Amino acid sequence: MTRDVWxxxxxxxxxxxxxxxxxxxxxxxxxxxxxxDLAGIRDGTASFGHKLVLKxxxxxxxxxxxxxxxxxxxxxxxxxxxxxxxxxxxxxxIASRLAVKLGRGCLADVAKVSSDGRTLSGERGEYxxxxxTRVSSALPCVAAIKVGSYTAAAAGQGEVAELQVGELSSxxxxxxxxxxxxxxxxxxxxxxxxxxxxxxxxxxxxGLIESLAKALGGTMGCSRPLSSDLGWLPExxxxxxxxxxxxxxLYLAVGISGQLQHIAGIRDSKVVAAINTDKEAxxxxxxxxxxxxxLYQVVPALEKALASRHG
Amino acid sequence: MKIAVCVKHAVDExxxxxxxxxxxxxxxxxxxxxxxxxNAVEEALRxxxxxxxxxVIFTVGxxxxxxxxxxxxxxxxxRGVHVVADTEALDSMLVSDALGKAIHNSGPFDLVFxxxxxxxxxxxxxxxxxGERLGFSxxxxxxxxxxxxxxxxxxxxxxxxxxxxxxxxPLVVSVVxxxxxxxxxxxxxxxxxxxxxxxxxTLAQLGASVQPLVKVESMVAQPMNxxxxxxxxxxxxxxxxxxxxxxxxxxxxx
Numbered sequence: 305m306t307r308d309v310w311x312x313x314x315x316x317x318x319x320x321x322x323x324x325x326x327x328x329x330x331x332x333x334x335x336x337x338x339x340x341d342l343a344g345i346r347d348g349t350a351s352f353g354h355k356l357v358l359k360x361x362x363x364x365x366x367x368x369x370x371x372x373x374x375x376x377x378x379x380x381x382x383x384x385x386x387x388x389x390x391x392x393x394x395x396x397x398i399a400s401r402l403a404v405k406l407g408r409g410c411l412a413d414v415a416k417v418s419s420d421g422r423t424l425s426g427e428r429g430e431y432x433x434x435x436x437t438r439v440s441s442a443l444p445c446v447a448a449i450k451v452g453s454y455t456a457a458a459a460g461q462g463e464v465a466e467l468q469v470g471e472l473s474s475x476x477x478x479x480x481x482x483x484x485x486x487x488x489x490x491x492x493x494x495x496x497x498x499x500x501x502x503x504x505x506x507x508x509x510x511g512l513i514e515s516l517a518k519a520l521g522g523t524m525g526c527s528r529p530l531s532s533d534l535g536w537l538p539e540x541x542x543x544x545x546x547x548x549x550x551x552x553x554l555y556l557a558v559g560i561s562g563q564l565q566h567i568a569g570i571r572d573s574k575v576v577a578a579i580n581t582d583k584e585a586x587x588x589x590x591x592x593x594x595x596x597x598x599l600y601q602v603v604p605a606l607e608k609a610l611a612s613r614h615g
Numbered sequence: 616m617k618i619a620v621c622v623k624h625a626v627d628e629x630x631x632x633x634x635x636x637x638x639x640x641x642x643x644x645x646x647x648x649x650x651x652x653x654n655a656v657e658e659a660l661r662x663x664x665x666x667x668x669x670x671v672i673f674t675v676g677x678x679x680x681x682x683x684x685x686x687x688x689x690x691x692x693x694r695g696v697h698v699v700a701d702t703e704a705l706d707s708m709l710v711s712d713a714l715g716k717a718i719h720n721s722g723p724f725d726l727v728f729x730x731x732x733x734x735x736x737x738x739x740x741x742x743x744x745x746g747e748r749l750g751f752s753x754x755x756x757x758x759x760x761x762x763x764x765x766x767x768x769x770x771x772x773x774x775x776x777x778x779x780x781x782x783x784x785p786l787v788v789s790v791v792x793x794x795x796x797x798x799x800x801x802x803x804x805x806x807x808x809x810x811x812x813x814x815x816x817t818l819a820q821l822g823a824s825v826q827p828l829v830k831v832e833s834m835v836a837q838p839m840n841x842x843x844x845x846x847x848x849x850x851x852x853x854x855x856x857x858x859x860x861x862x863x864x865x866x867x868x869x
Contacts (some may be wrong), residue, residue, distance in 0.1 A: 315774075366778075368743075368755075369753065392773075392774055393756050393771075393772075393773050393774060394755075394773065396739045396743065396755070397743040397753070397755050399740075399743075400707070400739075400740040400742075400743035400747070401743055401744070401747040403707075403708060403740075403744065403748075403828075404708070404711070404744050404747040404748055405747065408828065409665075409706070409708065409828030409829045410707065410708065410740060410828075410829065411829060412707065412736075412739065412740050412829075413737070413739075413756050414739035415736065425832055428737065429837070430736050430737070430834075431626065431628040431631050431639065431735055431736075432629075432734075433627060433837060433838060434633075434639065434836060435631075435638075435639050435834050435835065435836055435837060436834070436835045436837055437831055437833070437834045437835075438831070438832040438833045438834075439829050439830065439831055439832060440827070440829070440832050441828055441829045441830070447827075448740075462806050475751075475752035475753075475782065475783060476752050476753070476754060476769075476780040476781065476782040476783075477780060477781045478778060478779070478780050478781075478783075479768065479779040479780060480778075480779045481775060481776050481777070481778045481779070482777045482778075482779075483775060483776045494777060496866070496868070516851055520867070520868065521868040528792070532791070532793035533792075533793060535722060539772055540774065540775070545732065545737060546651075546732070546736075546737075546791070546792070553866040554864075554866040554867070564628055564629055565650075565734070567839075571837065571839070574864075574866060575861065575864050575866045576841060577857060577861065583664055583845075588843065588845070589839070589841070589843065590839055590841055591841055591843065592841050592842040592843070592844060592845050592858050592864075593842070593846055593857055593861070594843070594844065594845050594846065595757065595846045595853045595857060596845065596847070596856075597850055597853055598850070601850035602850045602853055602854060605850040605851045605853070605854035606854040606857065606858065608851075608854065609792045609851075609855050609857075609858040610822040610858055610867075611852040613858060613862070613867075
């Protein structure tokens with residue numbers, strides 16, 4: 305019997321990352337990776353190798369409740385060893401629901417996944433990134449794969465199969481969906497990030513930060529208070545445990561005190577620099593270079609220094 | 616309106632110490648109510664104040680978890696149910712099973728509040744697992760909850776959009792911190808909290824599973840090896856020195 309490792313995400317880019325994890329796992333258990341597609345919504349995209357298209361009434365659907373039930377019915381019929389789901393917000397719900405439906409273990413937000421054929425294990429950051437924990441579950445199991453922890457799989461050729469999963473519906477009904485303004489920036493892929501925190505006094509002053517980011521050829525980000533509490537920037541700018549985890553070459557924290565939950569999101573940065581008026585701010589413990597000073601003076605000075613370097 | 620709130624007595628990540636073997640010292644580590652759970656308690660209290668009813672706190676954890684229970688009661692919840700269990704051998708499947716059974720036994724509830732994830736482990740699995748186990752409708756990552764006439768409207772904050780969903784009650788919802796500003800209990804409320812009733816139950820009494828399906832294989836501390844160079848001088852001098860240092864690191868655009 306073939307041992308299948310399924311990969312699923314509602315986002316194409318994440319699905320391709322999950323497929324890489326599935327390919328690696330499949331190789332180590334002499335099995336095959338299969339991209340699962342709900343109702344052929346990926347027909348137009350590149351071939352993903354082996355593909356299983358689930359068809360049923362109510363599909364395609366944006367509801368994680370529906371996706372979980374569809375995957376469950378398919379899993380009962382096809383018996384994969386592992387179901388990997390991209391750990392987006394909806395993906396975590398899908399993976400968790402699947403685990404309950406199947407009565408199996410579920411690894412949460414894991415990277416560096418490996419299998420010995422009997423169990424699946426993976427690594428996850430815990431305690432605001434202070435600890436890397438390796439967790440495992442007996443096969444078959446479910447795993448939510450940390451977004452951004454694998455590079456996207458290259459397109460490949462493979463079999464395409466279809467499976468009918470019947471009628472599906474969700475208890476909750478969408479009323480409206482407001483797409484955020486198309487993200488101008490991809491913080492996950494950014495090489496240089498200049499990030500703003502509470503030290504910025506007014507929303508208008510974000511122009512200073514944006515201007516410096518531009519001078520560096522980088523991208524602006526922010527700490528949680530600016531996006532979540534003050535609403536000065538959309539949520540996709542929020543860097544930290546509950547926001548985006550970044551890994552730039554240079555992370556410049558401006559007016560950010562450096563709560564552990566923020567640090568958790570910048571640990572993988574190559575170089576961290578910080579500007580803050582409070583010399584006791586925890587950000588300085590998490591930075592390679594620290595300037596104790598007023599961002600309103602230091603940021604323009606930095607821009608000048610950068611300009612003269614090129615001049 | 617009968618409202619349940621699930622609260623985790625979480626390891627205080629800011630106080631966590633690393634032992635000589637390179638792993639965290641979890642035995643006896645300082646613990647506190649998981650940061651975002653306060654938002655869940657606050658939202659339940661907010662709905663109780665407009666629609667009336669009762670707020671019941673549920674927690675699964677060792678005897679020490681009573682502290683977080685007390686904190687939630689001090690914020691204004693009416694009573695609590697403490698499922699006594701050893702923290703080190705718990706996974707999301709086990710905790711959601713215990714919470715689901717405890718909530719079912721003390722029900723029926725109209726609403727169950729959780730936070731998006733615990734501040735120590737941040738798995739985010741228990742809330743959707745609970746929704747699935749209870750067979751309630753579910754909305755994760757809520758930044759706004761409105762309840763009226765047996766139904767609810769929930770604004771969910773997702774990666775690239777804000778989605779509004781209508782969910783029939785009963786409903787399990789996980790909240791994000793932007794939903795509200797949690798209140799601080801007064802000294803009198805803190806004193807009164809110890810008099811509020813808390814029921815105790817064990818996993819066995821609930822008929823809940825006692826074997827976690829996910830096991831911890833190893834834990835390795837991730838020390839932050841930063842240079843911590845302090846740059847001093849006038850703003851201009853500091854700026855110049857930082858640019859030089861970053862150029863030397865090779866992280867500036869050419």
